[in-house]
Amino acid sequence: MNTFCTRQLMRSDFKKTGCRNIIGYARRWKNNRIDEQRMKYMGADKPAAEWILLNKGKVKMSGSNKWISSFWDFPQDNFSSDFRLTHIQADNTEVSSTGFRYIKNLAYIQTASFAQCRYVDDSALPHLHGSADSGSLKALNLSKTSITQHGIRQLAELKSLKHLDISDCKGMLDIPFESELPDLLDYLKSELPKCAIILHSGKVLEEQM
Numbered sequence: 001m002n003t004f005c006t007r008q009l010m011r012s013d014f015k016k017t018g019c020r021n022i023i024g025y026a027r028r029w030k031n032n033r034i035d036e037q038r039m040k041y042m043g044a045d046k047p048a049a050e051w052i053l054l055n056k057g058k059v060k061m062s063g064s065n066k067w068i069s070s071f072w073d074f075p076q077d078n079f080s081s082d083f084r085l086t087h088i089q090a091d092n093t094e095v096s097s098t099g100f101r102y103i104k105n106l107a108y109i110q111t112a113s114f115a116q117c118r119y120v121d122d123s124a125l126p127h128l129h130g131s132a133d134s135g136s137l138k139a140l141n142l143s144k145t146s147i148t149q150h151g152i153r154q155l156a157e158l159k160s161l162k163h164l165d166i167s168d169c170k171g172m173l174d175i176p177f178e179s180e181l182p183d184l185l186d187y188l189k190s191e192l193p194k195c196a197i198i199l200h201s202g203k204v205l206e207e208q209m
Contacts, residue, residue: 031055032099032119044105045085049074051102057090062108084108091141092116097124107134113141115165122151132158139163143198146170152184156191165198172199 031054039047049059053074058067062084068074075083086108096119103109104127112128114120125147131137137160148171155164166172175181188197 027094031094032096034098034101039102044102045083045108048088048102048106049085051099052088052090052093052095055090055093055095055099057088057093057095059085059089060087062086086110088112088114090114090117094119097121100124100127103127104130106131106136108136110136111139112137113139114145115141116144118144118146121146121170122148122154125151125154128158132160135160137161141165142169143167144169149175149180149184153187156188159192161192161195163196163198164192167198 032051035047045061049061049068050071052059053069053071058069060067062082067087067089085106087110088103091113092115095114095117100120100123103112107130109131112131120142128137128140137158140155140158140161140163142155143165144167147166147169150171152166152169152171155161155166158164175184185197185199188195
């Protein structure tokens with residue numbers, strides 16, 4: 001293939017890739033932007049559930065064992081104050097740390113899974129404290145996310161946790177096993193003695209009753 005054709009193909013691929021990146025960024029911004037007025041008017045639970053659904057995740061609400069995965073199955077007009085968000089399943093979605101502001105005041109959330117969410121990093125974690133402070137958050141999955149060692153240490157503040165998966169997140173992959181990892185794990189065990197923690201090596205720090 002001559003040089004002219006090669007350059008034309010490269011320019012074409014660049015335009016396509018650049019367009020996809022812009023579209024993807026715009027979609028993530030739209031689906032993770034915060035609507036303060038809606039949170040003020042509706043309370044914490046419904047806007048948080050809508051955020052997850054917009055990003056192709058699933059939710060469970062109090063009083064039901066059924067996963068809701070679309071707005072068609074979600075109550076739109078009448079929303080009971082007793083209808084609380086209890087479970088989040090957002091694995092491999094485009095939820096970002098910005099959107100975590102939706103879940104900072106959830107008082108009834110029991111489990112939340114964000115495995116393989118590459119746009120979730122350390123800045124998301126402070127918004128989990130409100131749910132943990134209420135004592136409701138028991139299981140959290142942050143495997144294969146972008147949280148770092150600093151973020152992993154912040155997780156020690158989530159005292160209500162019984163199960164924590166941090167396997168293959170950025171912080172675990174970046175830690176030299178023989179040097180810093182034992183100190184970090186000892187810290188987590190001391191701060192979360194009743195929590196089973198899953199590591200990237202497949203090892204589980206067992207619950208200590």
